[in-house]
Amino acid sequence: MKTRYMNLLTGLFAGVLxxxxxxxxxxxxxxxxxxxxLTTEVLAQIKADKSLxxxxxxxxxxxxxxxxxxxxxFRRMTASAVGPGWRRASPEQxxxxxxxxxxxxxxxxAGALSQVSDQTTVAMKPMRAxxxxxxxxxxxxxxxxxxxxxxxxxxxxxxxxxxRGWRIYNLNxxxxxxVETYRSQFAQEINAKGIDxxxxxxxxRNKANxxxx
Amino acid sequence: MSLAAYLGRWLTLALSLALGACAxxxxxxxxxxxxxxxxxxxxxxxxVDRAVLKPxxxxxxxxxxxxxxxxxxxxxxxxxxxxxxxxxxxxxxxEAAASSFMRVxxxxxxxxxxxxxxxxxxxxxxxxxDFGQTLGHWGVSPGPYLVLPLLGPSNLRDTAALPVxxxxxxxxxxxxxxxxxSLIGLRVVDQRAELLRAGTILDQVALDKYSFIRDAxxxxxxxxxxxxxxxxxxxxxxxxxx
Numbered sequence: 001m002k003t004r005y006m007n008l009l010t011g012l013f014a015g016v017l018x019x020x021x022x023x024x025x026x027x028x029x030x031x032x033x034x035x036x037x038l039t040t041e042v043l044a045q046i047k048a049d050k051s052l053x054x055x056x057x058x059x060x061x062x063x064x065x066x067x068x069x070x071x072x073x074f075r076r077m078t079a080s081a082v083g084p085g086w087r088r089a090s091p092e093q094x095x096x097x098x099x100x101x102x103x104x105x106x107x108x109x110a111g112a113l114s115q116v117s118d119q120t121t122v123a124m125k126p127m128r129a130x131x132x133x134x135x136x137x138x139x140x141x142x143x144x145x146x147x148x149x150x151x152x153x154x155x156x157x158x159x160x161x162x163x164r165g166w167r168i169y170n171l172n173x174x175x176x177x178x179v180e181t182y183r184s185q186f187a188q189e190i191n192a193k194g195i196d197x198x199x200x201x202x203x204x205r206n207k208a209n210x211x212x213x
Numbered sequence: 214m215s216l217a218a219y220l221g222r223w224l225t226l227a228l229s230l231a232l233g234a235c236a237x238x239x240x241x242x243x244x245x246x247x248x249x250x251x252x253x254x255x256x257x258x259x260x261v262d263r264a265v266l267k268p269x270x271x272x273x274x275x276x277x278x279x280x281x282x283x284x285x286x287x288x289x290x291x292x293x294x295x296x297x298x299x300x301x302x303x304x305x306x307x308e309a310a311a312s313s314f315m316r317v318x319x320x321x322x323x324x325x326x327x328x329x330x331x332x333x334x335x336x337x338x339x340x341x342x343d344f345g346q347t348l349g350h351w352g353v354s355p356g357p358y359l360v361l362p363l364l365g366p367s368n369l370r371d372t373a374a375l376p377v378x379x380x381x382x383x384x385x386x387x388x389x390x391x392x393x394x395s396l397i398g399l400r401v402v403d404q405r406a407e408l409l410r411a412g413t414i415l416d417q418v419a420l421d422k423y424s425f426i427r428d429a430x431x432x433x434x435x436x437x438x439x440x441x442x443x444x445x446x447x448x449x450x451x452x453x454x455x
Contacts, residue, residue: 108418111410137445185420
């Protein structure tokens, strides 16, 4: 009698777990699982679409805006690249900095898409993180079929609020963090010409890049 | 090695000159106290590159079939693996050393003296290490950033390691001088050709190429010393004005 009662309890408990399971996973998805899914999906999209690999900018911008930007805290990314000057910038200036910085970066990485082939794969590396970490580093490798694999790491933050997921705020290619690489260049511009000077330089650079194609 | 002696003398001169021209002021980067001198050497290198090296590398890229270039790259990569093996041993990295040793054996025997990279096809991983990384592994700090004439970005530690790296460079042991210099020349052109695409991107993304290359180089070397997993720096703090 007692064992039957126990079995019933275990069965109930398992049933409750099953019911809770999917929703618990949805609210607390691990950061590396999210990156794995995102990169796998985006990579498949690039492989399937020749215009993306040919560097057609309008299509690439659409892909970035739809698929990638929802997972990026681009405000934080721009703010930490700009450094202490960010707080002195008006909301309007902050918005323009983000817009121009984004164009600069998208154009940069657009060229790299031509290197994607059918052999290109993503491999995740083990992540060390405690369950209650608000900020984590996710490490991965892009394998191209020949040559050394390309190290690709992400810094992510947990969005405040339950079930809002993770957002990327820095990116590392082959050991070089994106934000850190721009920090002293941005500071140089701000020190010499102020916030508007930096915005002007970014606008000019984006225009020049557009001409070169 | 007379080249090493020559460069050593040059460095001493450069350092003593630089002491008089140390970067100061709020913008000075603590990792780059010799910025004014480095910038001067950087623009010298850039001029030489634009006048000679880049055009030659472009012709080389356009005139040779990619299969030939792949072979050339593999050949020099195989020689590099020999030196990586030694440095992996010096860092007590057993698995990486074994892997490097396997790569060299396989590629030299089955890859026709390294022209084919059979080892990568067999998924034998590559662990590139030089003596600068070995010094870093044993705790030697990188020291100030240095731009070397013709050789480009470096730091004090890696510069000090260079003469040792040359000792481990099989090309420099070739007896016949014309062959030796041809090989050195070919390697330089091949490596430059590999960077042509990166150079175009750099022109587009960098607001100041000097700072961009410096900040990327310093991070990249640190990353290599820690085999792709460096301990975190308190980088939020670094943003604060000094």
